[in-house]
Amino acid sequence: GGDFDWTKNEKTSFYYGTFPTGFSWGVGSSAYQTEGAWNTDGKGMSIWDVFAHKKGKISSNETGDSSCEGYYKFKDDINLMKEMKLSHYRFSVSWPRILPSGLRSEHVNEKGIRYYSDLIDLLLDSKITPVVTLYHWDLPQVLQEKYGGWQNASMVGYFNEFANLCFERFGNRVKLWITFNNPWSISVEGYETGEHAPGLRTRGSGAYKAAHHIIKAHAKVWHTYDMKWRSKQKGLIGISLTADWGEPVDVSNQRDVEAAERYIHFYLGWFATPLFHGDYPAVMKEYIGRKSGQQGLGASRLPVFSPQEKSYVRGTVDFLGLGHYTTRYVTQKNYPSGFGDSYFADRDLAELVDPKWPDPGSEWLYSVPWGFRRLLNFVKAQYGNPMIYVTENGVSEKMLCTDLCDDWRMQYFREYINELLKAVRDGVNVKGYTAWSLLDGFEWDEGFSERFGLYFVDFRNKNKPRFPKASVQFYKRIISSNGFPSQREVESWKRKAVETCSSSNQLLAADPLIGHMEMVTEIVVPTVCTLCILLSAVFFMFLLRRRL
Numbered sequence: 384g385g386d387f388d389w390t391k392n393e394k395t396s397f398y399y400g401t402f403p404t405g406f407s408w409g410v411g412s413s414a415y416q417t418e419g420a421w422n423t424d425g426k427g428m429s430i431w432d433v434f435a436h437k438k439g440k441i442s443s444n445e446t447g448d449s450s451c452e453g454y455y456k457f458k459d460d461i462n463l464m465k466e467m468k469l470s471h472y473r474f475s476v477s478w479p480r481i482l483p484s485g486l487r488s489e490h491v492n493e494k495g496i497r498y499y500s501d502l503i504d505l506l507l508d509s510k511i512t513p514v515v516t517l518y519h520w521d522l523p524q525v526l527q528e529k530y531g532g533w534q535n536a537s538m539v540g541y542f543n544e545f546a547n548l549c550f551e552r553f554g555n556r557v558k559l560w561i562t563f564n565n566p567w568s569i570s571v572e573g574y575e576t577g578e579h580a581p582g583l584r585t586r587g588s589g590a591y592k593a594a595h596h597i598i599k600a601h602a603k604v605w606h607t608y609d610m611k612w613r614s615k616q617k618g619l620i621g622i623s624l625t626a627d628w629g630e631p632v633d634v635s636n637q638r639d640v641e642a643a644e645r646y647i648h649f650y651l652g653w654f655a656t657p658l659f660h661g662d663y664p665a666v667m668k669e670y671i672g673r674k675s676g677q678q679g680l681g682a683s684r685l686p687v688f689s690p691q692e693k694s695y696v697r698g699t700v701d702f703l704g705l706g707h708y709t710t711r712y713v714t715q716k717n718y719p720s721g722f723g724d725s726y727f728a729d730r731d732l733a734e735l736v737d738p739k740w741p742d743p744g745s746e747w748l749y750s751v752p753w754g755f756r757r758l759l760n761f762v763k764a765q766y767g768n769p770m771i772y773v774t775e776n777g778v779s780e781k782m783l784c785t786d787l788c789d790d791w792r793m794q795y796f797r798e799y800i801n802e803l804l805k806a807v808r809d810g811v812n813v814k815g816y817t818a819w820s821l822l823d824g825f826e827w828d829e830g831f832s833e834r835f836g837l838y839f840v841d842f843r844n845k846n847k848p849r850f851p852k853a854s855v856q857f858y859k860r861i862i863s864s865n866g867f868p869s870q871r872e873v874e875s876w877k878r879k880a881v882e883t884c885s886s887s888n889q890l891l892a893a894d895p896l897i898g899h900m901e902m903v904t905e906i907v908v909p910t911v912c913t914l915c916i917l918l919s920a921v922f923f924m925f926l927l928r929r930r931l
């Protein structure tokens with residue numbers, strides 16, 4: 384690790400080298416985003432089924448009812464993974480698909496169990512390690528209606544029963560388990576802003592309460608596995624935390640430096656600090672406690688762990704799953720107590736972005752590769768260099784035209800994975816990387832308008848055909864080289880990938896399943912693309928005339 388000093392401001396240099404032997408390369412997906420089959424084979428409703436069916440919640444009122452039809456097409460998808468020579472595949476189990484009412488005591492849906500069992504078997508036959516997320520946001524609706532979902536402490540026990548069933552049925556074959564995906568989003572977007580299911584806006588308290596129960600539920604599942612299954616199954620239990628990096632606007636200004644640290648503690652530390660050290664970050668306790676007092680509350684809005692709970696949650700991470708997409712500049716900003724309760728106001732900071740940062744897709748996602756290395760080193764320093772799997776990293780596109788030549792995604796992967804390589808050289812204990820995502824999918828409140836996939840999915844065609852974007856070829860080369868062997872080689876990758884994508888573009892234009900295609904696809908895709916070209920030409924001429 385002596386080669387690198389991450390505090391040096393070397394934000395642009397590229398490092399040629401490879402990852403340690405045995406480094407794991409994968410792709411990810413989640414049940415609601417890709418499976419479809421929302422009411423098939425005895426599946427119960429999830430909070431996302433219900434939320435997406437309410438008008439006005441999702442862009443263009445889209446739903447995940449059929450999405451990529453992954454439930455029916457998993458064999459095809461595994462073939463795509465085999466072609467990429469992946470070492471692992473991260474997917475999630477839909478809780479209501481196997482427990483329709485959420486409760487094991489009521490009914491176990493054997494058809495749902497069989498689906499995941501077949502998926503796992505085929506992955507193993509294909510030499511791909513399954514990495515299974517137990518909760519990627521699709522809580523059984525019954526549990527939301529009866530108990531208020533993650534607002535209620537009873538969820539800890541119900542989640543444990545569900546996890547225990549998964550260990551019982553799949554644990555002989557699954558060795559890497561992730562309890563929760565991105566609890567920050569579950570808490571903040573589900574219970575603070577209400578942009579995600581269940582769509583609640585219990586500002587300033589609901590998110591903290593949900594997070595508290597999620598942390599306890601994670602710990603309970605870890606203990607269940609440890610006591611009941613570990614000696615037989617020999618697997619590992621982790622959690623996947625997503626976090627941005629926060630960089631001080633002015634590194635010489637102590638208030639900015641502290642604000643940036645607060646940003647990360649309110650994001651990653653909120654969950655990681657209890658699980659590694661047994662309690663919430665001191666800065667969260669201080670800020671939320673002080674503001675609660677100023678608001679005339681008798682107690683902090685941040686729940687408290689009892690001494691027994693502290694020791695119960697501490698040390699319950701066999702590996703840390705880390706999701707990372709982007710970075711923010713952070714500066715100190717006071718929110719007066721009259722501003723009202725809010726997770727965002729509790730932090731006393733403002734987030735800024737550099738307008739020069741590339742921003743190809745989702746509004747919140749700017750490409751800032753150097754932030755990744757800093758975040759990884761932060762984890763190493765704060766939490767005793769735990770074993771890390773990068774469980775999500777990727778970029779979206781928002782385009783009118785269908786373009787499989789995703790130059791910006793290749794650039795994003797090239798630079799982010801290179802920063803990961805530098806972090807590994809810094810001594811950060813990273814065992815694997817998961818590109819997000821295998822397929823374009825249902826992008827939560829954004830519906831299908833943002834595409835994160837390595838494979839393009841034609842959602843207008845009821846057969847949901849998949850088409851490789853150029854980044855498939857590019858990622859394949861990173862995998863087969865286990866990194867970036869030499870400048871000469873890496874420089875040729877993009878060119879070669881682009882050569883293949885223009886033929887895939889033609890394939891897409893003349894969809895091989897054209898017989899089954901809805902007429903609208905045939906008319907709209909070429910028309911929209913032609914229109915794009917025409918409009919760009921008109922705009923270009925307009926600019927030219929103005930200059931002259």
Ligand SMILES: CCCCCCCCCCCCC/C=C/[C@@H](O)[C@@H](N)CO[C@@H]1O[C@H](CO)[C@@H](O)[C@H](O)[C@H]1O
Pocket residue numbers: 413416564565568576625706725727728747775819826835
């Ligand atoms: C007083 C000040 C008020 C400020 C209010 C600001 C409101 C901000 C709302 C927050 C929006 C944050 C959006 C970021 C989200 C990502 O961290 C999250 N999407 C990451 O989760 C994964 O994202 C993948 C791509 O979106 C997704 O496909 C995957 O399923 C997620 O696990």
